[in-house]
Amino acid sequence: MLNIKKINLILIGCLLGSIANAEDDPLKAALLDYYMSLANPTPSAILQNYNRDYLGNLKTEDELKIKVKYVKEAQKLAKSDKKTVDLSIKNVKKYHGDTVAQVTYTQIYDDNSLGEQKSVQLQIDKEGKWKLALQPKNIPASKDDCVFVAEDLEKTDLEVKIPGVKVRSGNNDYRFVLAYPSDDKRIPPPNDDSWNHVFTNQYRYMAPEYKQTFKNSYAIIKTLKDAGFVNMKEGHLHVSYANYQDKMVTQKVSGVIFSFTKKGEDTLLKNQSPSEYYDKMFIGRIGVKTIGDTVEPKNGGQKYQCTLYYGLLDTPLTFSKEILDYFKSQQNIFAPRFDKVENIYIKFNDGKWEKTI
Amino acid sequence: MKLLNIFKTLVLISTVFFLSACGESTEEKVKNLAVEYTKALCTGNADYVFKNTDFGDDLDSDKEEFAHKKIESIVNKNKEKTDKKGGINKIEAQEPIFSEDKTMAKVLIKITYKTDDDSKDEEITLKNDGSNNWKVLFK
Numbered sequence: 001m002l003n004i005k006k007i008n009l010i011l012i013g014c015l016l017g018s019i020a021n022a023e024d025d026p027l028k029a030a031l032l033d034y035y036m037s038l039a040n041p042t043p044s045a046i047l048q049n050y051n052r053d054y055l056g057n058l059k060t061e062d063e064l065k066i067k068v069k070y071v072k073e074a075q076k077l078a079k080s081d082k083k084t085v086d087l088s089i090k091n092v093k094k095y096h097g098d099t100v101a102q103v104t105y106t107q108i109y110d111d112n113s114l115g116e117q118k119s120v121q122l123q124i125d126k127e128g129k130w131k132l133a134l135q136p137k138n139i140p141a142s143k144d145d146c147v148f149v150a151e152d153l154e155k156t157d158l159e160v161k162i163p164g165v166k167v168r169s170g171n172n173d174y175r176f177v178l179a180y181p182s183d184d185k186r187i188p189p190p191n192d193d194s195w196n197h198v199f200t201n202q203y204r205y206m207a208p209e210y211k212q213t214f215k216n217s218y219a220i221i222k223t224l225k226d227a228g229f230v231n232m233k234e235g236h237l238h239v240s241y242a243n244y245q246d247k248m249v250t251q252k253v254s255g256v257i258f259s260f261t262k263k264g265e266d267t268l269l270k271n272q273s274p275s276e277y278y279d280k281m282f283i284g285r286i287g288v289k290t291i292g293d294t295v296e297p298k299n300g301g302q303k304y305q306c307t308l309y310y311g312l313l314d315t316p317l318t319f320s321k322e323i324l325d326y327f328k329s330q331q332n333i334f335a336p337r338f339d340k341v342e343n344i345y346i347k348f349n350d351g352k353w354e355k356t357i
Numbered sequence: 358m359k360l361l362n363i364f365k366t367l368v369l370i371s372t373v374f375f376l377s378a379c380g381e382s383t384e385e386k387v388k389n390l391a392v393e394y395t396k397a398l399c400t401g402n403a404d405y406v407f408k409n410t411d412f413g414d415d416l417d418s419d420k421e422e423f424a425h426k427k428i429e430s431i432v433n434k435n436k437e438k439t440d441k442k443g444g445i446n447k448i449e450a451q452e453p454i455f456s457e458d459k460t461m462a463k464v465l466i467k468i469t470y471k472t473d474d475d476s477k478d479e480e481i482t483l484k485n486d487g488s489n490n491w492k493v494l495f496k
Contacts, residue, residue, distance in 0.1 A: 042451065042452055043451055043452055043453075043454045043465075044452060047454070052457060055457050056457075060456045060458065060460055060461045061461070061482075063456050063457065064454060064456050064461055064462075064463050064482070067454050067463075068454060068463050068465070068480065071454060071465070072465075
């Protein structure tokens with residue numbers, strides 16, 4: 001029978017084995033150093049894993065705030081029962097002359113279970129060592145980055161069913177509802193051919209808790225676009241906190257506002273005034289809130305969990321009365337121009353996204 | 358010659374000790390100040406808090422009196438709350454987190470109480486006046 005001492009020795013052996021493997025891979029080694037520092041999670045032990053070269057442009061207060069944030073995060077992680085003994089690197093993308101790397105990885109715990117997939121930025125510091133980024137650098141946007149997001153999602157075998165049907169992605173369930181918002185004048189005119197760029201930028205600056213949501217939103221938009229539903233021109237992140245009359249509901253809503261036009265009308269729209277532009281343009285909004293959070297509309301009636309709304313060109317839509325009432329109660333955001341409902345099912349099948357019935 | 362070597366060795370050793378003592382002293386100084394300041398805040402020692410608080414600019418007598426009274430009232434309220442929990446059991450401070458230019462530091466503090474299972478986490482922010490004199494930035 002193995003006693004605790006032996007188990008510890010085995011674990012240390014595993015960790016040393018990982019480190020030996022990691023020697024060939026300095027990015028993995030840097031990440032493993034971080035997880036090893038959790039054994040003695042003092043501020044200095046944690047912070048030595050971070051690159052501090054780019055802190056000069058920050059106010060001293062902000063610099064300290066960032067450091068404290070990372071120390072606290074690590075100390076919280078250190079309290080976890082499971083210890084990380086190895087990492088499985090899923091993806092590495094390098095930027096800025098290979099001095100910045102975005103690494104996607106999964107932790108392997110001491111009980112052989114796997115952690116959630118994470119993505120972090122590492123930077124080469126003045127001494128030529130890879131360190132975690134305290135102050136992440138901008139990553140140049142490219143179509144590839146977006147493809148990366150989509151590919152990442154495809155692995156989760158995301159199945160999308162719209163509307164009002166649960167969407168399963170990993171451990172998260174989302175409910176989707178279609179809507180047709182007509183005249184949200186707050187949305188700025190789109191930049192031509194920039195939606196890939198905008199998505200990538202927004203994703204980069206997003207809080208970690210919103211990233212999965214965004215990935216889902218992105219995959220859906222991309223899917224619909226690929227399926228020929230929309231000619232999408234622009235998108236930007238929208239995070240909102242909503243006040244539903246009596247109750248302030250803090251929604252962890254993260255979504256993408258996007259717009260699209262009929263094919264062939266792009267040139268025409270470019271030459272029009274913003275108001276004419278918006279009259280012609282169809283604006284969609286996609287927002288996701290996890291099931292379990294509820295929204296109580298002002299009539300105090302039924303609680304709705306319909307939290308992803310969507311606008312599609314040439315897609316006839318109607319809504320049940322209760323959903324219509326819900327959107328009507330949000331008249332500053334949506335004009336009630338819904339005609340009929342169509343269920344759209346999109347499935348990742350045999351390596352491709354396709355529309356199904 | 359032998360004596361000279363011994364002397365050199367002694368000088369080297371004392372320099373190393375001196376330097377390491379200096380390195381430690383800032384950390385210890387900042388950490389101890391954070392602990393003592395927290396203790397003073399919770400036990401009603403308004404004078405200590407006032408003396409070790411950074412007010413930004415020099416205070417004229419009117420402002421000084423006002424600041425002292427303000428601190429007194431805050432400290433007394435804190436003391437009342439602490440006494441309700443049976444007083445302080447322990448104040449634990451982590452090593453300071455310094456800014457790169459060493460002009461500021463934060464110390465993460467954990468306060469435990471004698472008759473209350475709840476503990477309180479605090480962040481004490483300290484500022485260096487340039488001559489390694491540290492004071493606490495009052496929130």
